[in-house]
Amino acid sequence: MQTVSIGIIGCGNISAAYLRTAQTFRILNVAAVADLDPARAEARAEEFGVPRACSVDDLLADPEIALVVNLTTPQAHTEVNLAALAAGKHVYTEKPLAVTREDGRRVVAAAREAGLRLGCAPGTFLGGGLQTCRKLIDDGAIGRPVACTAFMMSHGHEHWHPDPAYYYQAGAGPMFDMGPYYLTALTTLLGPVTRVAGSAGIQIPERTITSQPKFGETIRVQTPDHVAGTLDFACGAIGTIITTFATWRSQLPRIEIYGTEGTLSVPDPNSLGGPVRLCAANGDAWSDVPLTHGHADGRTMWGIGVADMAHAIVSGRPHRATGEQAYHVLDLMQAFLDSAEAGRHIAIDSTFERPASLPLGLPEDALDD
Numbered sequence: 001m002q003t004v005s006i007g008i009i010g011c012g013n014i015s016a017a018y019l020r021t022a023q024t025f026r027i028l029n030v031a032a033v034a035d036l037d038p039a040r041a042e043a044r045a046e047e048f049g050v051p052r053a054c055s056v057d058d059l060l061a062d063p064e065i066a067l068v069v070n071l072t073t074p075q076a077h078t079e080v081n082l083a084a085l086a087a088g089k090h091v092y093t094e095k096p097l098a099v100t101r102e103d104g105r106r107v108v109a110a111a112r113e114a115g116l117r118l119g120c121a122p123g124t125f126l127g128g129g130l131q132t133c134r135k136l137i138d139d140g141a142i143g144r145p146v147a148c149t150a151f152m153m154s155h156g157h158e159h160w161h162p163d164p165a166y167y168y169q170a171g172a173g174p175m176f177d178m179g180p181y182y183l184t185a186l187t188t189l190l191g192p193v194t195r196v197a198g199s200a201g202i203q204i205p206e207r208t209i210t211s212q213p214k215f216g217e218t219i220r221v222q223t224p225d226h227v228a229g230t231l232d233f234a235c236g237a238i239g240t241i242i243t244t245f246a247t248w249r250s251q252l253p254r255i256e257i258y259g260t261e262g263t264l265s266v267p268d269p270n271s272l273g274g275p276v277r278l279c280a281a282n283g284d285a286w287s288d289v290p291l292t293h294g295h296a297d298g299r300t301m302w303g304i305g306v307a308d309m310a311h312a313i314v315s316g317r318p319h320r321a322t323g324e325q326a327y328h329v330l331d332l333m334q335a336f337l338d339s340a341e342a343g344r345h346i347a348i349d350s351t352f353e354r355p356a357s358l359p360l361g362l363p364e365d366a367l368d369d
C-alpha cells in the first residue's frame, strides 16, 4: 500500500493517542514530530519510534511530509495551520478549527487557494456507532427527523488534565471544547443548521486544579462554562443542546434523534462505538441495533480522520472530515455565544456538504480508496 508521510506539530497530552492510532492504519507513516518545547517532541519520538524530532520550521521544510497534523492548543491552531498550508502541506487539525470565525475563514480560504486539503477533528463520526446511526436515518428507520437533543454534562477537566488552564479561555469552554463532537455528529446525521439561539454564563468562576503536576493552582474562568441552545436544521428538525463544565452527575442521554416513525439513541460522539438503540413509533421497548460498520473500538479512535484524509490524498476522492463542516460547527458554537449576548436568534450563513457514508465491510487497518 502506498503510504502518506505525516508530521505532527504539538506533542502534548493527545499526541500519544494519535501516535498509537497512526500505528494502526497502514497508510500512515509518521516521519517527524515537533513542539515549541523540544523535550516534548523528543520524548514522543523516542516513545513511538518516530525517526525525527525537530523544530516546527524544520518539519514544515521537510519535502517528504505531505500532511501536517496540528495537535497544538486551540489558541495556536490558526498560526500553525496557515504556516503548514503556506509550506505546501495538507492539514488535519485538532478541534476547534479556529477560535474565531475570521480565523476559521482565513484557514479555509488559504487551503482552497493553495489547492490543499484541510481537515478537522473530530473524526469520530467515521466510527461504527455513528456510521450505523447515519445508515439507519438514511434508510428511513425513524422516518422524517423532527427533533434532536444533545447533552454534554460534566464538571470540567481540572481533575485529570495535567495543564487544564486552556479549557477555561476563549476558544475553549464546554462549547468550543466538547461542542465539536456533538455538533459534528448532529450535522453529519441531519445536515446543516440555519439558525440558533443560546443562553450562556460563567457559573463557577474559579477552578482549583486537582490533577498533577499543578495540584492546588487556581484558574480564573474566562469564557462561559455552561451553554444551552436551540438549533433549527435546514431539514426541518429542531434541536436542543447543553454543553457544560458546571454540573456534577446527570442521567441525561448523550444524543437522541426523534423521527415520525421512532426514536434513535445515539452513542457518545466522543467515542467510535455503540450502543445504538432504536424504539419504534408506539413502541415502549428499546432494541439494541448491531453495528453495521467497523472501526468501533478505541484502537482507531484518534486519527481515523487523518487516515481517511491520507486515503483520499492517494486516491483523489474527497476526504470526509472537512474544513467546511468544521467551519460550520465553529459558526454554530460562536453563534450560541452571540445569541446569548444579543438576546435573539442568530441566522447561520455557512453551510457544507454532508460527508459520504463509509462503505460496509472495511478492514480495521484501512479506510476506502
Ligand SMILES: NC(=O)c1ccc[n+]([C@@H]2O[C@H](COP(=O)([O-])OP(=O)(O)OC[C@H]3O[C@@H](n4cnc5c(N)ncnc54)[C@H](O)[C@@H]3O)[C@@H](O)[C@H]2O)c1
Residues within 6 Å of the ligand: 009, 010, 011, 012, 013, 014, 015, 034, 035, 036, 037, 040, 056, 071, 072, 073, 074, 076, 079, 080, 094, 095, 096, 163, 177
Ligand atoms: N487532551 C485531550 O484529551 C484532547 C482530546 C481531544 C482533543 N484535544 C485537542 O487536542 C489539542 C491539544 O490538546 P492537548 O490536551 O494535547 O494540549 P496540551 O497542552 O497537552 O499540548 C499541546 C502542545 O502543543 C504545543 N504547542 C502550543 N503551541 C504551539 C506552536 N505554536 N507550535 C508548536 N507547538 C505548540 C505545546 O507546547 C504542547 O506541548 C487541542 O486542540 C484539544 O482541543 C485534546
